[in-house]
Amino acid sequence: MSIQNDVEKLYRSDLEKQRQKQKKKKKKKLLGIMLIVIIIAALILIMQYLGLGLGGGKGEGSGDGKDVSASSNEASVTTTTTAAPKEFYDIKVSGSTYIIDERVVDLKSLVSTVKLMSDNVIVRITDDNATKNAMDDLKKALTDDGREFTETVLDNSALDNSVANDVTSETVR
Structure with missing residues (x-):
């Protein structure tokens, strides 16, 4: 054990x-x-x-x-x-011409006029069968200047030619 x-x-x-x-x-x-x-x-x-x-x-x-x-x-x-309330400055582009208040102006004078305006002014561009180059030149000039703008396309098929439709409601600042 x-x-x-x-x-x-x-x-x-x-x-x-x-x-x-x-x-x-x-x-x-x-x-x-x-x-x-x-x-x-x-x-x-x-x-x-x-x-x-x-x-x-x-x-x-x-x-x-x-x-x-x-x-x-x-x-x-x-x-x-x-x-301040926004004001609009209307520019109509027809073909390759720029029209302001029923007057045809060139791009340089248009840009110099816009430069003199206050900052609360928005440029309203109306496209009346404009050429692409004319629209592009105007947009580039306004963008380079730092100007706010909107685009509208004129509807030529309507009975009243003064009716504008907001096809491209583009605002650029």
């Missing part, structure tokens, strides 16, 4: 050693996971402090920066309500 008791003691001691090793492994895993979580949290805090990542940057100037978009929206609303 003594051999059997010795074997039992050895077996029990081996079991205890294995249990202790498993407990140590669990503790090491738990410590490793906790260490990783602490490192990640520290990195996030450092990134926020430096203004990196997560979109919470420090910005420039005083204030928390949360009311910036609200104040810019208010500014845009006030500018649109106080803007």
Whole structure:
């Protein structure tokens, strides 16, 4: 029986050693996971402090920066309500000629006239069977000048030739 008791003691001691090793492994895993979580949290805090990542940057100037978009929206609303009313200046393009107030003018004088106008004037171009080159030249000149314009195409099939249809309601600024 003594051999059997010795074997039992050895077996029990081996079991205890294995249990202790498993407990140590669990503790090491738990410590490793906790260490990783602490490192990640520290990195996030450092990134926020430096203004990196997560979109919470420090910005420039005083204030928390949360009311910036609200104040810019208010500014845009006030500018649109106080803007001067838009006025239109009609130019008719027929073939390759430019007509203003029943007078035929060349492109250079037309552009110089438009340059003298205030910024709230919008040029309204009426296409009366105009050539593509004439329309393109006029649009390019107005765009180069930074002038806002719209286009309408004159409907020649209608009974009244003065009726204009907005075929291309293009506004360029």
